[in-house]
Amino acid sequence: MERRYTKPNLPEKTCAACGRPFAWRKKWTRDWDQVKTCSDRCKADLRRKGKVVPE
Template sequence: MAKMRKKSDLPEKTCATCGRPFVWRRKWADCWDDVKYCSDRCRRDKPDTRGGSTASAD
């Protein structure tokens, strides 16, 4: 059986949307290199890369 790792020993990244650090999760084991966002909310609210604004002007 594999030896357990401490949370402080896990790989860490910074979220592309909110800038907060987040650590590796088992469900991301196969795609850790592709993970950019810490949560579904940050993935939904990611910056618009098309140059248009998503907020409506009042």
């Protein structure tokens, strides 16, 4: 069964690249456990710097 989130109680994570908090988005429904960065830009920054994303 799929979890349902409402705006006041969306789960949050901290971005591995910039350190800012970011909230769950509907497009991440299936992949929320694997999401480590807040944006494609941060993901690219990690790749450029050669950092390994902590799991």
